[in-house]
Amino acid sequence: MYRRYRVPSLWRDFDRLQREMGQLLSAASESDYYTPRRVRQASGYPAMNAWENQEGMIVTAELPGINTDGIDISVVGDTLTLSGNRESDDLKEGARYHRRERGFGSFSRSIQLPFHVKVEDVEATFNNGILQINLPRAEEDKPKKIAVKSV
Amino acid sequence: MSEEKKELEVEKQELTTTEDSERTRDCQCFVPRSDIYEADDDIYVVVDVPGADNESIDITLEKNVLTINAYVDPGDIEGYSLAFAEYQIGDYQRSFRLSNEIDREKIEATVKDGVLRLVLPKAQEAKTRKIAVKVGA
Numbered sequence: 001m002y003r004r005y006r007v008p009s010l011w012r013d014f015d016r017l018q019r020e021m022g023q024l025l026s027a028a029s030e031s032d033y034y035t036p037r038r039v040r041q042a043s044g045y046p047a048m049n050a051w052e053n054q055e056g057m058i059v060t061a062e063l064p065g066i067n068t069d070g071i072d073i074s075v076v077g078d079t080l081t082l083s084g085n086r087e088s089d090d091l092k093e094g095a096r097y098h099r100r101e102r103g104f105g106s107f108s109r110s111i112q113l114p115f116h117v118k119v120e121d122v123e124a125t126f127n128n129g130i131l132q133i134n135l136p137r138a139e140e141d142k143p144k145k146i147a148v149k150s151v
Numbered sequence: 152m153s154e155e156k157k158e159l160e161v162e163k164q165e166l167t168t169t170e171d172s173e174r175t176r177d178c179q180c181f182v183p184r185s186d187i188y189e190a191d192d193d194i195y196v197v198v199d200v201p202g203a204d205n206e207s208i209d210i211t212l213e214k215n216v217l218t219i220n221a222y223v224d225p226g227d228i229e230g231y232s233l234a235f236a237e238y239q240i241g242d243y244q245r246s247f248r249l250s251n252e253i254d255r256e257k258i259e260a261t262v263k264d265g266v267l268r269l270v271l272p273k274a275q276e277a278k279t280r281k282i283a284v285k286v287g288a
Contacts, residue, residue, distance in 0.1 A: 041237070048238075050236075061238075065266040091188060094190060101186060104157065128203060
């Protein structure tokens with residue numbers, strides 16, 4: 001106890017530093033949250049981009065080298081699950097790798113959407129290794145316009 | 152060289168220019184993930200270039216340097232605004248220095264589902280230039 005009283009300014013400095021760092025960090029994360037242009041960390045493979053408007057959402061993902069049979073898309077309520085498998089190349093006898101950077105294997109990822117989806121109208125296209133899933137919003141989940149009456 | 156399996160990776164690696172030249176196109180550029188393997192007669196180069204098609208890929212072989220450029224459309228979707236982004240879209244650029252002599256006339260390149268595949272046949276003289284090493288007496 002005695003020591004603490006002898007060096008109070010040091011502890012106070014530490015407290016202040018900690019508080020300031022905390023504020024700095026929370027300010028940084030908040031600004032990330034409000035600027036969607038910035039890339040956020042994907043929680044799994046594949047990374048997805050999402051586009052939205054009043055009618056629904058479009059989710060895109062880069063899935064190079066995966067054929068359409070290898071992609072499985074399912075939508076339940078407001079959860080989109082994307083799973084699949086990327087196969088490795090079959091090497092000829094005697095061939096050897098100089099460099100190997102492309103990963104392969106199976107993947108599965110779910111994301112929660114901000115609304116319920118009209119499941120029967122979900123469409124997906126796959127072009128040049130880019131998957132695009134069109135997720136229309138369920139009718140009952142669409143934002144309701146409220147007319148303002150003048151009294 | 153390693154035969155171990157590689158796992159799927161999420162992040163793209165951004166290109167850093169080491170020379171003093173800059174790219175003329177003002178958009179991001181990535182280093183595409185690539186596999187290179189060698190068989191008896193050919194060298195295979197497999198490159199992930201999602202978003203690029205046969206029209207937008209440039210391949211040049213100068214001396215022994217193979218350069219791959221792929222230009223990708225930023226792909227904004229009309230009528231929609233971006234809610235969040237986990238990956239960025241940009242061009243791809245990568246160069247490889249090839250050790251073997253390549254038969255330039257017979258290079259084949261195909262692109263399917265965002266994967267570019269190059270088959271580089273070894274030149275006939277390069278194939279025969281292998282020198283057998285004898286055990287010293």
